[in-house]
Amino acid sequence: MRENTPIIGIIMGSDSDLPTMKSAIAICETFGVSWEVAIVSAHRTPEKMVEYSKTAHFRGIKVIIAGAGGAAHLPGMVASLTPLPVIGVPVATKHLQGVDSLYSIVQMPKGIPVATVGIGNGENAGLLAVQILAVNDPDLLKKVQEYRQNLTQIVQEKQTKLED
Numbered sequence: 001m002r003e004n005t006p007i008i009g010i011i012m013g014s015d016s017d018l019p020t021m022k023s024a025i026a027i028c029e030t031f032g033v034s035w036e037v038a039i040v041s042a043h044r045t046p047e048k049m050v051e052y053s054k055t056a057h058f059r060g061i062k063v064i065i066a067g068a069g070g071a072a073h074l075p076g077m078v079a080s081l082t083p084l085p086v087i088g089v090p091v092a093t094k095h096l097q098g099v100d101s102l103y104s105i106v107q108m109p110k111g112i113p114v115a116t117v118g119i120g121n122g123e124n125a126g127l128l129a130v131q132i133l134a135v136n137d138p139d140l141l142k143k144v145q146e147y148r149q150n151l152t153q154i155v156q157e158k159q160t161k162l163e164d
């Protein structure tokens, strides 16, 4: 649901991050949570980053997912500028396979947390954002529980196939 009143803000440093971030969008769609997406670069569009971060909560955004690769300063800088929870997605890179991205995002100083997911794991970022929203939304919480039950069922089916 790409709506006028999105509640999850998905941002990324470059359009080259989109393949990774698409899985976060897919999770929002699965759970019926409204989202928006934007390219916001800490280095190439720093003023846009400041504007986005300072105004997101006024526009109704509840959680920000920020993906970046390499010198991945976007999630941390956004977190320093917004009161909203920020989930960081380290995007895999060609030369250092995303370890650079991970280290750039995960080691935040005390006081300014970024909830960092695994390298390339946009899906978990989407799920974490949904779970944060579900704390105050019983219907969404039920959907999260059903999603988990489905995961369990998939594993059980794989086990059954192994035993066949």
Ligand code: RP5
Pocket: 012, 013, 014, 015, 016, 017, 041, 067, 068, 069, 070, 071, 091
């Ligand atoms: C970062 O630099 C982006 O998040 C991207 O992961 C990386 C490379 O960007 P491009 O050169 O592909 O635009 O800012």
